[in-house]
Every structure is written in structure tokens, then in C-alpha cells.
Amino acid sequence: MAEPQDQTDTFLATPLDAFHRDIGGRMVPFAGYAMPVQYPAGIIAEHRQTREAASLFDVSHMGQVVLSGGAEIVALERLVPGDIEALKPGRMRYTMLTNEAGGIIDDLMITRADGHLFVVVNAARFDVDMAHLRANLGDGVDIEVLEGRGLLALQGPAAAAALAELAPATAEMPFMSSMETDLDGIAARVNRCGYTGEDGFEISVAGGDAEALARKLLADDRVEPAGLGARDTLRLEAGLCLYGQDIDETTTPVEAGLIWTISKRRRAEGGFPGADVIQGQIAGGAPRRLVGIAPEGRAPARSGTAIASPGGAAVGTVTSGAFGPTVESPVAMGYVDAAFAEPGTALELDLRGKPVAATVAALPFAPHRYYKP
Amino acid sequence: MTTKYSEDHEWVTVDGDVGTVGITDHAQGQLGDIVFVELPEVGSTVEAGTECGVVESVKAASELYTPVSGEIVEANEALEAEPSLANTAPTGDGWFFKVKLSDASELDGLMDEAAYKEFCAD
Known part of the structure; x- marks a missing residue:
């Protein structure tokens, strides 16, 4: 009889897989890959670290x-x-x-x-x-998949100073710009962008260089590792869409x-x-709009939560919801009928059968702090 | 006082006919940062093994089960105000509720500490 296979064996591994396990990453399946959802510090600490200093995320998947x-x-x-x-x-x-x-x-x-x-x-x-x-795309376009490459996201107000230690020119890069450069001996494409609402970079390197780069960046006192859990709460506070939740083939x-x-x-x-x-x-105008939703109280409204007008008819559904560690309250996004999309509009959420008051909130929940020269 | 453990990762410490219930250190570690708890109402009756509240971490909601049946005599208001107590002191200040046992023999069906440790290791 065949031995039952370890479930994680069936998932793809990024070039940083062993590194994550080495530094205490809690690996979970995500999009076919084994990925760290958090490290020992935990999601809230990793989230705050990103807003206050800088975090390193593996997004090689x-x-x-x-x-x-x-x-x-x-x-x-x-x-x-x-x-x-x-x-x-x-x-x-x-x-x-x-x-x-x-x-x-x-x-x-x-x-x-x-x-x-x-x-x-x-x-x-x-x-x-x-x-x-x-x-x-047609015959005139060559498509090359860069398989096995690493992609590291360095995010937070200290990201630029930390990356400048390896390549000073990156500090002056405009937001949403890209350069090929040498990061202390590692050939990289550096893009000034991210998915947290903070200043930061996404850095593409050869798979074999990913761990060396991660170790160089984490050697900086300002940088700590962060997992997919913090990445999700950061992007939600920043009002950024997650494919498969907030946007899909029907939106x-x-x-x-x-x-x-x-x-x-x-x-x-x-x-x-x-x-x-x-x-x-x-x-x-669109018949429905994706809006920010601020539930009253402390209970998070999760994806799938029904949205109604107060005491009234159904007007939409929550698509993303969590507790926002920076705003220190529950945050959510969801689709509502266009008539209910104006910030300040009162809504009612159905949380496990109990009505909970909520308000349409202007996005983002946490202000974007992208680099401005 | 004896402490027993359920397969749903709750503990119950019994003093006289009142059991204090919380989640185990193993459970809080698995859940991660706890940001919200919904506790059963004082005066309500609960049945062993059934859902009686909610524990929400940053990422997900989990049901709270009671390991013993009886009447809820106290809910931990400090935990409602500061849910992270369930992370920092799961077997101390982070207790969830106190229940007046209606059937003390239910305790015999729960695990002792050694059995629970073995259960978690499997």
C-alpha cells in the first residue's frame, strides 16, 4: 500500500521555500504554492512593521x-x-x-x-x-515565461533607505518606475510599486539569488519578514483589489x-x-460599485456577508473583510447598488444572523504614502 | 480543581460545580492574532459540544464550542474589550466564560493534560 503523501508535497515551491521554513514561516497552500501566511511575529505585528518601518514579502508565486x-x-x-x-x-x-x-x-x-x-x-x-x-497576442509577439525567478516585495517607509544600502540610485526612482540594477552583486529588476499603500519596491531576481537578496535585506535592522496575512490586511486598508475576491470575470x-x-x-x-x-x-454609470465599508463595533465582516439598507432590502455583498491593524477597527470592501455607494451612506450587515450597522467609507482606509520626490 | 480538555481545543477548569472555559495555547497559536470574541449570554444554557460563540482572528472566524453543558454564569468582559488576552494569556486572564455544570459526568469524556498533549501531537 502506498504511503499517504504529505499534502504540502503537492504544492509548488518558490525559490525562498526553505528560507521561509528556516525562519519560522507558517506555510499554507495559496494559488498552488506553499507560501508563508505569517512568521512568528504574527499578522498584526507584521502589518504594523510594514506601516512603521519596512517588511520583506516573498511574492515569487x-x-x-x-x-x-x-x-x-x-x-x-x-x-x-x-x-x-x-x-x-x-x-x-x-x-x-x-x-x-x-x-x-x-x-x-x-x-x-x-x-x-x-x-x-x-x-x-x-x-x-x-x-x-x-x-x-498574435504572431508578432514572443512570449517568454520567466520560470523559477524570485520576486521580492520590500514595503514600508524605511524601504527606500534599506534598498539604498545595496543600490543608492534606487532611492530616487519615481513611483511606478523601473530600472535594472546591481544590488550589492545581484542583478535585479527593481520596480517602485507595491500592494500595501506604502512606498516600496518589487524586485525580480534569478531564483538562485533570491535567498541571498532576502538575507541582505533582512540584515538591515529596519526590515523584518512579513507573510501573506499581513499583505492582505495591508492591501485591504489601502483599498486595493484582490483578484478572485473584489474583482473577477463578472466585475x-x-x-x-x-x-x-x-x-x-x-x-x-x-x-x-x-x-x-x-x-x-x-x-x-455602473449599476453597482465597489466601496469601502466600515462596520460598527469590533466584529470583522468577512467575504460573502450580505449587505442591506438599514432595516431594508438587500443592496450588495462584502467581497473582502478583515480587522485593520492600523485603523484598529474592522475594514471591508464590497459591491453595493449604485444608489448606496456614496461615502457616509448607512448600511446594515448580516453577521451570523445579527444585524450590524455599517457605513460606506471613502477608500483607502489608511492613506497611501507612495514616494513623492 | 481539575482541568480537562476537549477535541475542539477548549479547556475547562472545574471549581465546585462551576467550570471556567477557555481555548488552549495550541488553539490560540493556530488561530493567530485574535481580534474579536462573541461570548454566550449570561443566563443562557449551553450544551456540550455545541457552538456557543465566535472567535475571530485577523484572517478568519472560528466557532467557539463549550466542552460542558450548563448555565452560563459569567462571560469575560475583559476579553471582549481586549480580545488579544486570548493570545497572551489563554489559560489565565483570557478565559471565555463560566458555566454552572448540569452534568459533571461529562468531564469523564474529556481528556486530561497528558492525553490532550498527545492529541495535539498527532
Whole structure:
């Protein structure tokens, strides 16, 4: 009889897998990978560390892809509402792959590098994205998946000072810019961006260099490791969408409050899947909106919680909810009928059968503190 | 006073006919940072092995079970005000509620400390 297999054996490992286990990471399955949800400090401490100093996150599970061949900019614009043509070399942009209904296949970061586009996509959507790109980019685009590479996120107000110890020029990088550089002997692509609302960087390195870079960064007293748990509470306080919860193939960028990612030219010209739906919603409004929700009291409202008008009819559903360690109260996001989307609107949540008062809150819950020169 | 443990990772310490109930150190470690508790109402009756409250960590909600049946005689208001006590002092100030036992023989079906340690190690 075969021995039952250790469940974690069936999950993919990032280049930092052994490192996480070595420093006490609690490994959980996430998007097919074994990933640290937290380290011994715990989610609240890791969250606060990120807001107060700096944290290092392993996000190597995310897909890293290079598009080249000459036609990549024009071809990619046919699949996303983001303005890729206007992207200057060394700059990056947040956009999404849309479907014909205006829904979101995935959200992604696109960097215009020398002679190619560098694209980072969600791990859970990688296979879907790659099939979509291969089917639709056309013959003029070469697709190279950067398999086994490491991606480290250094986030927090002390991130720039800590990274400058390895490469001083990174400190002056504009927000949403990218450079290839040498980090104390390690070749890296450094992007000034993140998913926490704080200043910070996402650093792509060869898989074999990931642990050495992690150790260099963690040797800095200002930097501590943080896991997926803190990453989730940080992004939720920052009002940033999580694919599969706040956005998916049934939600449009307009409903999700992502109109800001679509330039004037692209709004006017369209030319991406679902443009008719999205242009129509930009002009006439979306039937529902993703909003911030502040529940009264201390009980978190989790994903799936029903939202009603006070004492009245159902108006929506919570898509993300947790306790916000920085704001020290429960925070949530969810879709509500457009008539209930204005900040300050009173709502009622159904928490395990008990009505709990809540208010539509302006996003983000915790102010963004991105780098401004 | 004796302390017994349930398979749902609650402990109960019995003094006379009143049991004080909380979650174990193992349970709080698994849950992570606890940010909210909902305790049974004083005066209500609870039945062993059934849900009688909620424990929420940053990430997720978990049901709270009672290891013994009886009438709730006290709920820990300090824990409601400061849920992290369940992390920092799970077998002390972080207790959840006190229950007047309706059937002391239920304790025989619970684990002693040695058996519980073995249960957690499996």
C-alpha cells in the first residue's frame, strides 16, 4: 500500500521555500504554492512593521512574463484598457485583461523595459492568462515565461533607505518606475510599486539569488519578514483589489472603481475586449460599485456577508473583510447598488444572523504614502 | 480543581460545580492574532459540544464550542474589550466564560493534560 503523501508535497515551491521554513514561516497552500501566511511575529505585528518601518514579502508565486518581438505594445493594447502606447521606457502601469462582457480576466502590472514589456500576473490566474495571451497576442509577439525567478516585495517607509544600502540610485526612482540594477552583486529588476499603500519596491531576481537578496535585506535592522496575512490586511486598508475576491470575470473595471487606470485616449477609442460595456458604464454609470465599508463595533465582516439598507432590502455583498491593524477597527470592501455607494451612506450587515450597522467609507482606509520626490 | 480538555481545543477548569472555559495555547497559536470574541449570554444554557460563540482572528472566524453543558454564569468582559488576552494569556486572564455544570459526568469524556498533549501531537 502506498504511503499517504504529505499534502504540502503537492504544492509548488518558490525559490525562498526553505528560507521561509528556516525562519519560522507558517506555510499554507495559496494559488498552488506553499507560501508563508505569517512568521512568528504574527499578522498584526507584521502589518504594523510594514506601516512603521519596512517588511520583506516573498511574492515569487506571481507570474513573470516578457513580451517582445516588436508588436507587443500594439498587440497588448488590444487586450487591456490601459494606455500602453503612452508608457515611457522605464515606467510601469496597472491595468487588467478584460473579456467581451467587460469583466476582468486578471489584473496585472506592465513595465515598459528596453525592447520588451515585463508583465507580472496573479499566480492563481497564470494558466488562464497565458492561454489568453497565447491565443490573442498574435504572431508578432514572443512570449517568454520567466520560470523559477524570485520576486521580492520590500514595503514600508524605511524601504527606500534599506534598498539604498545595496543600490543608492534606487532611492530616487519615481513611483511606478523601473530600472535594472546591481544590488550589492545581484542583478535585479527593481520596480517602485507595491500592494500595501506604502512606498516600496518589487524586485525580480534569478531564483538562485533570491535567498541571498532576502538575507541582505533582512540584515538591515529596519526590515523584518512579513507573510501573506499581513499583505492582505495591508492591501485591504489601502483599498486595493484582490483578484478572485473584489474583482473577477463578472466585475467590470468601472464597477470596481478602476476607471482611473483607463486614459482619456483609451476611453475615447476603445479597442479592447468589452469596450462597449465599459465605455457605456463610464458614460452612464455602473449599476453597482465597489466601496469601502466600515462596520460598527469590533466584529470583522468577512467575504460573502450580505449587505442591506438599514432595516431594508438587500443592496450588495462584502467581497473582502478583515480587522485593520492600523485603523484598529474592522475594514471591508464590497459591491453595493449604485444608489448606496456614496461615502457616509448607512448600511446594515448580516453577521451570523445579527444585524450590524455599517457605513460606506471613502477608500483607502489608511492613506497611501507612495514616494513623492 | 481539575482541568480537562476537549477535541475542539477548549479547556475547562472545574471549581465546585462551576467550570471556567477557555481555548488552549495550541488553539490560540493556530488561530493567530485574535481580534474579536462573541461570548454566550449570561443566563443562557449551553450544551456540550455545541457552538456557543465566535472567535475571530485577523484572517478568519472560528466557532467557539463549550466542552460542558450548563448555565452560563459569567462571560469575560475583559476579553471582549481586549480580545488579544486570548493570545497572551489563554489559560489565565483570557478565559471565555463560566458555566454552572448540569452534568459533571461529562468531564469523564474529556481528556486530561497528558492525553490532550498527545492529541495535539498527532
